Amino acid sequence: MIRTPVCDVLQIDHPIALGGMGSVYAPELVAAVSGAGGLGAMGCHYLTPEQVHAGTAAIRKVTNRPFALNFLLFDIEEDSFASALALRPSVIAFAWPSPEQAVTPYVERAHAAGCKVTFMAGGVAEAVRAAQAGADVIIAQGTEGGGHVGWQTTMTLVPMVVDAVASVPVLAAGGIADGRGLAAAIMLGADGVLLGTRFLASRESSLHPNFKQAILESDGHDTLLSEIPDIAAGLVWPGAMSRSRRNRFIERWAGREWALRQHRAEARAALQTARKNGDVDEAILSMGQDAGLVHDIAPAAEIVSRIAEEAERILTDRMTRLARK
Numbered sequence: 001m002i003r004t005p006v007c008d009v010l011q012i013d014h015p016i017a018l019g020g021m022g023s024v025y026a027p028e029l030v031a032a033v034s035g036a037g038g039l040g041a042m043g044c045h046y047l048t049p050e051q052v053h054a055g056t057a058a059i060r061k062v063t064n065r066p067f068a069l070n071f072l073l074f075d076i077e078e079d080s081f082a083s084a085l086a087l088r089p090s091v092i093a094f095a096w097p098s099p100e101q102a103v104t105p106y107v108e109r110a111h112a113a114g115c116k117v118t119f120m121a122g123g124v125a126e127a128v129r130a131a132q133a134g135a136d137v138i139i140a141q142g143t144e145g146g147g148h149v150g151w152q153t154t155m156t157l158v159p160m161v162v163d164a165v166a167s168v169p170v171l172a173a174g175g176i177a178d179g180r181g182l183a184a185a186i187m188l189g190a191d192g193v194l195l196g197t198r199f200l201a202s203r204e205s206s207l208h209p210n211f212k213q214a215i216l217e218s219d220g221h222d223t224l225l226s227e228i229p230d231i232a233a234g235l236v237w238p239g240a241m242s243r244s245r246r247n248r249f250i251e252r253w254a255g256r257e258w259a260l261r262q263h264r265a266e267a268r269a270a271l272q273t274a275r276k277n278g279d280v281d282e283a284i285l286s287m288g289q290d291a292g293l294v295h296d297i298a299p300a301a302e303i304v305s306r307i308a309e310e311a312e313r314i315l316t317d318r319m320t321r322l323a324r325k
């Protein structure tokens with residue numbers, strides 16, 4: 001079994017975390033990842049204080065293992081954040097502060113509530129900012145990932161962040177879907193991994209079955225980084241675009257973002273209907289390039305154990321064989 005220092009910091013068995021995904025409300029998935037010895041995370045971005053309570057209660061009904069509540073700092077809703085702290089989750093997972101935002105007070109409030117803090121960064125400067133603010137774990141997220149990502153690849157970002165944040169443990173995210181990814185992340189100096197896309201195609205994920213199927217059918221070459229999902233949602237993201245499936249909706253507006261701004265209200269309403277109907281051509285499906293590595297819809301616990309076992313096999317058998325030559 002692979003145990004790294006982050007397992008002690010976060011009180012988990014496997015150095016495998018679920019990315020908080022605010023657009024995919026699925027406490028069952030969070031509980032399943034945590035119950036399997038990883039770190040589940042519930043994205044709280046779109047949740048009211050009551051929903052944060054209900055989601056947390058649903059997780060705690062299934063497992064007493066550690067899990068994270070995830071907040072996007074640039075758009076944080078004070079009431080929801082305060083209610084999350086009152087619930088004292090083991091971990092608060094932050095991401096995406098705006099450039100001028102003071103982040104230390106948020107980290108301090110989480111610590112004062114007895115929570116560990118993870119902080120996602122898509123670049124070295126953001127990682128250093130998070131470490132200086134007192135984050136306990138840095139998530140180095142590369143551009144291959146699904147949803148909002150920066151510009152640097154996971155392969156280059158992870159070792160740079162590891163060097164820059166010294167003794168703070170780092171998890172690698174973006175483009176990782178199997179044990180090979182975990183083994184590679186460890187070789188790059190990370191202590192573990194955080195995954196989004198792979199868990200979207202899990203049995204407990206609340207994604208419409210058609211979207212899960214689209215991830216299975218993806219060869220990983222059908223994603224596009226664009227501002228289209230944010231323009232349609234009326235969001236101005238601080239320093240990121242969003243990686244989603246390159247479908248009819250995305251292709252209609254790519255290069256015509258000005259026109260999408262003009263037709264935002266209709267486009268937004270149409271997107272909501274398409275999402276409800278599981279229309280994979282006309283809804284936004286955020287997913288990473290690692291969709292090409294996802295070949296089944298498995299229970300989340302099985303995904304965690306498969307990744308842990310495969311990485312262990314690679315790091316013991318393969319490395320020993322190669323090192324002997």
Ligand SMILES: Cc1cc2nc3c(=O)[nH]c(=O)nc-3n(C[C@H](O)[C@H](O)[C@H](O)COP(=O)(O)O)c2cc1C
Nearest residue numbers: 019021022095145146147174175195196197286288
């Ligand atoms: C559908 C979707 C929604 C996401 N929402 C959030 C979010 O609310 N908060 C967050 O910190 N990260 C969010 N992310 C990013 C993930 O936490 C993670 O960094 C990313 O999925 C890793 O790349 P991968 O998809 O290749 O595994 C989201 C990702 C996806 C695919």
